[in-house]
Each structure stands twice: as structure tokens, then as C-alpha cells.
Amino acid sequence: MSLPGPTESPVSQPSLADASKRLLPWLIAVAFFMESLDTTILNTAVPTIAAALHVAPLSMKSVLASYTLSLAVFIPISGWMADRFGTRRVFSSAIAIFTLGSFLCGITSNIHLLVACRILQGCGGSMMVPVGRLTIVRTFARSELIRAMSFVAIPGLIGPMLGPIAGGLIVGYLHWRLIFFVNIPIGLTGLYLVYRHLPDYREAKTDPLDVAGLLLFGSGVALLSYVLEVFGEHTLSTREILGLLALSFVLLAGYGFHATRTDHPMLRLVLFRLRTFRAAVTGSFVTRLGIGGIPFLFPLLYQVGLGFTPIQSGLLMMPQAFAAMSLKMTMPRILARFGYRAVLISNTVFIGLLILIFSTIGKSTPVWLIVAEVFCYGFFTSLQYTSMNTLVYAEVSPAEESAASSIASTMQQMSVSFGVATASLVTAFFLPNRYLSDPPQFIHGIQRAFYVLGGMTLLSTLVFGGLKRGDGDVVSHAEPVHGD
Numbered sequence: 001m002s003l004p005g006p007t008e009s010p011v012s013q014p015s016l017a018d019a020s021k022r023l024l025p026w027l028i029a030v031a032f033f034m035e036s037l038d039t040t041i042l043n044t045a046v047p048t049i050a051a052a053l054h055v056a057p058l059s060m061k062s063v064l065a066s067y068t069l070s071l072a073v074f075i076p077i078s079g080w081m082a083d084r085f086g087t088r089r090v091f092s093s094a095i096a097i098f099t100l101g102s103f104l105c106g107i108t109s110n111i112h113l114l115v116a117c118r119i120l121q122g123c124g125g126s127m128m129v130p131v132g133r134l135t136i137v138r139t140f141a142r143s144e145l146i147r148a149m150s151f152v153a154i155p156g157l158i159g160p161m162l163g164p165i166a167g168g169l170i171v172g173y174l175h176w177r178l179i180f181f182v183n184i185p186i187g188l189t190g191l192y193l194v195y196r197h198l199p200d201y202r203e204a205k206t207d208p209l210d211v212a213g214l215l216l217f218g219s220g221v222a223l224l225s226y227v228l229e230v231f232g233e234h235t236l237s238t239r240e241i242l243g244l245l246a247l248s249f250v251l252l253a254g255y256g257f258h259a260t261r262t263d264h265p266m267l268r269l270v271l272f273r274l275r276t277f278r279a280a281v282t283g284s285f286v287t288r289l290g291i292g293g294i295p296f297l298f299p300l301l302y303q304v305g306l307g308f309t310p311i312q313s314g315l316l317m318m319p320q321a322f323a324a325m326s327l328k329m330t331m332p333r334i335l336a337r338f339g340y341r342a343v344l345i346s347n348t349v350f351i352g353l354l355i356l357i358f359s360t361i362g363k364s365t366p367v368w369l370i371v372a373e374v375f376c377y378g379f380f381t382s383l384q385y386t387s388m389n390t391l392v393y394a395e396v397s398p399a400e401e402s403a404a405s406s407i408a409s410t411m412q413q414m415s416v417s418f419g420v421a422t423a424s425l426v427t428a429f430f431l432p433n434r435y436l437s438d439p440p441q442f443i444h445g446i447q448r449a450f451y452v453l454g455g456m457t458l459l460s461t462l463v464f465g466g467l468k469r470g471d472g473d474v475v476s477h478a479e480p481v482h483g484d
Contacts, residue, residue: 335386359447
């Protein structure tokens with residue numbers, strides 16, 4: 001089955017010069033780089049920032065989760081915004097808001113204000129990645145999609161590779177506030193490139209914004225995330241927690257009911273009838289629940305548990321990103337050779353087993369063994385992300401691309417936010433006292449958390465079992481394109 005290329009989409013198609021088309025992946029990568037750098041550079045500095053703000057290290061999960069929660073709440077309208085106002089205007093506004101949020105994060109001295117500024121950052125980030133991904137999908141033919149997305153991901157993976165060591169150097173020799181200020185020159189560069197090279201795709205006519213759906217879905221997700229944040233903090237009673245949890249489910253169920261009875265829902269749940277879309281989005285959500293908290297736990301394990309410096313911690317996190325970047329170009333061949341079903345099932349098992357192996361890391365573990373384990377983990381997680389992100393569009397028509405991008409990005413960020421909260425919650429459960437625990441107790445808590453997260457990841461293989469042989473071949477079996 002052959003899907004129509006971007007030239008057959010009802011979306012207005014601006015003429016795109018060859019030079020701009022070649023530069024487009026790099027332009028989108030600027031946004032991906034800025035966002036990935038911001039997250040990974042902050043992970044390394046979590047213990048230092050926690051000490052500066054006089055909070056427990058595990059309490060910093062609110063700073064990380066609030067950003068991804070903001071992404072999850074606002075990403076659903078990113079497709080509508082791009083169709084209504086054009087990809088160029090929305091993408092540039094997103095970079096500007098993200099850069100402003102970074103500046104405000106760097107001048108705050110209170111964890112609650114820092115969380116608020118991270119939410120502002122998330123408002124900008126919620127438009128950057130899905131609109132950038134949508135631009136790539138509409139510019140390149142299906143046969144070029146894996147190659148284009150893999151190419152975009154390579155510069156974007158420089159962020160995770162540089163982030164940990166940059167965070168360690170800044171915390172070790174400068175001031176933690178500079179962690180947020182590094183986004184400013186990157187953001188300004190991105191704004192310049194957007195106005196020079198980003199194509200401006202937009203719909204001639206857009207449906208009205210689903211305000212009711214936004215309120216139901218956004219409040220439901222925000223409340224559910226809040227419950228995960230405060231659970232175990234002893235600030236609310238069990239009855240209050242259960243009441244809020246029930247209310248969040250009612251709101252989300254209310255959105256599901258609303259979406260099936262409105263002509264223009266914010267998230268087009270009807271796309272879940274497509275087998276490949278359903279497997280990619282649902283599998284991505286469940287998988288990231290297990291692996292979403294790993295980048296949060298590693299710096300805590302290295303610095304609080306094992307006593308490494310921030311710089312050493314950053315160096316130990318680099319192999320993951322280095323593996324993902326160096327092996328990225330081999331992934332289209334792997335998918336074309338084995339197919340999505342075989343790759344996603346086996347790859348998820350490997351990731352789950354590696355997380356279980358992480359539970360053996362302790363004071364006596366050789367550094368070379370940690371590096372080897374993290375390197376393998378980086379390769380398999382990168383293959384997982386590429387497979388899930390491209391499978392989303394296998395059966396989606398050009399007219400549904402923006403809706404598919406919004407749903408996929410929303411579910412991805414929700415799972416990352418919930419993954420961080422889950423990792424923190426599980427670790428705190430195994431600690432006798434989260435504020436006074438000594439390094440051996442902290443190592444023990446994180447090791448037990450790896451057991452739980454690894455098990456959750458292994459269970460996600462059941463979702464990918466619903467795929468059939470040949471699913472996604474229209475994306476993975478790319479024919480050579482003219483000019484390659």
C-alpha cells in the first residue's frame with residue numbers, strides 16, 4: 001500500500017528551495033537540541049539545586065515533572081495552532097517563549113517559582129517538537145521519513161551527550177543558574193534560522209478550537225500529575241488523595257465521552273482504530289512509564305549514592321547519548337530488515353533486562369561496567385524511540401498528520417512526566433527516611449526502583465504483540481529517493 005506524499009496533502013504547500021530543504025532537518029534539530037540539552041543538563045544539577053533551594057533531592061521531581069506536564073497539557077492544541085496560524089509563526093513563538101522561560105528559571109530563588117517558570121518553558125516546548133516533527137512529515141515523502149527523522153535526531157542527540165558534562169562543569173566551577181542561561185543564545189539562533197528557512201504550512205480553513213475538550217483533558221491530566229506528585233509526601237490524607245484521583249479519572253473519562261460526540265475534538269481518538277497508530281502510541285506510553293524516570297535516577301545514584309562529583313556523574317551519562325547518536329544511521333536498515341513488530345518486541349525486552357541489570361550497580365561496581373551497560377541502554381532506547389515515532393504515521397493520511405502528531409507527542413510527554421513521578425515515588429517507598437537516608441540506604445532504594453521500572457518495561461511488550469508482520473513496511477521499506 002502506498003501512501004500519498006506531501007504534495008498531495010490539502011495543506012498549503014509553500015515552494016521550498018533545495019537549500020532550505022537540506023537545512024530544514026538542522027533547523028528543527030536546533031529546537032530538539034535546546035530542549036534535550038535543557039533536560040539533561042538539569043538532571044545532573046538536581047542534587048546541587050536541591051541543596052541551594054533547601055529541599056530534598058527527590059522533591060526536585062516537581063521541577064522536572066512540571067515541565068513535561070505542561071507539555072502534555074498544551075501539546076494537544078499544537079496541531080491546531082500550526083494549521084491555523086502557520087508552522088513558521090507557531091514555531092518561532094514557541095522558541096521565544098521557551099527562551100524567556102529559561103531566563104526566568106535562571107533568576108528564581110524559590111522552588112515554587114522555579115516550577116512556575118518551568119511550566120512557562122513547557123508552554124513553549126509544547127509547540128516546538130510536535131510542530132517541528134509535523135513540518136518534517138509534510139516536507140519529506142513517506143519513503144524519506146525514517147531517514148529524515150533519524151537525521152534530525154542526530155544533532156538533537158548532541159544535547160543529551162553534552163548536557164550531563166556541561167551541567168557537571170557548570171555546577172562544579174560556575175553557578176547552577178547558568179544552566180538555564182545557556183538556552184538564550186541557542187534560542188536566538190533558532191529564531192533567526194526559522195525566519196530564513198522554515199516553510200510555512202497552514203490549512204486554508206481550520207476547524208474551531210475544542211475549548212471544552214482542552215479544559216476537560218488539561219485539568220484531568222494536571223490533576224492526575226498533581227496526585228502523583230503529592231503521593232507519599234504526607235501533605236494530603238488518603239481520603240483526599242483517592243478523591244482527587246477519582247476526580248482526575250472522571251475528567252479524563254469525560255473528555256473521552258466528549259471526543260466521541262463532537263465534530264472537531266482536540267484529540268482525534270478515532271485514530272486509535274488504526275492498528276499501527278494504536279500500537280505505536282499506546283506502546284510508547286507504557287514503555288516510557290518504565291524508562292521515563294531513568295534520567296532522573298542516575299544522577300541521584302551517582303552523586304548521592306555513590307559519591308561521584310557532578311562532573312563525574314555527567315561523564316557517566318554521556319555513553320548513553322553517544323551510543324544513540326553514533327548508531328542512529330543504522331536504525332533504518334534494522335527496521336527494514338526485521339520489521340517493526342520483531343524490533344519493538346525484542347528491543348523492549350532488551351531495555352527491560354538492562355534496567356534490571358542497573359539494580360546491581362553499587363559501590364563495588366567497576367566504572368567500565370557501568371559505561372558498557374549505559375552504552376547498550378542508549379542504543380536500544382534510541383532504536384525504540386525511532387521505531388515508535390515513525391510507526392505513528394504508517395497508516396495516517398496527510399490530512400490527519402497534525403492530529404496524529406499532537407496525540408503522539410501528548411502521550412509521550414504524559415508518560416515521561418508520570419515516569420519521573422513513578423521513579424521518585426518507588427524510590428521514596430524503599431527509603432526509611434527520604435531526608436536523612438545515608439548513601440547505602442539511598443543506593444538500596446534506587447536499586448529497588450530499577451527492579452520495578454524494569455518489570456514495567458517488560459510488560460509493555462504485550463502492547464507490541466498486537467502488531468502484525470508487515471505493519472509499517474510503507475515507512476521502513478523506503479525506496480531510494482532521487483538525489484540520494
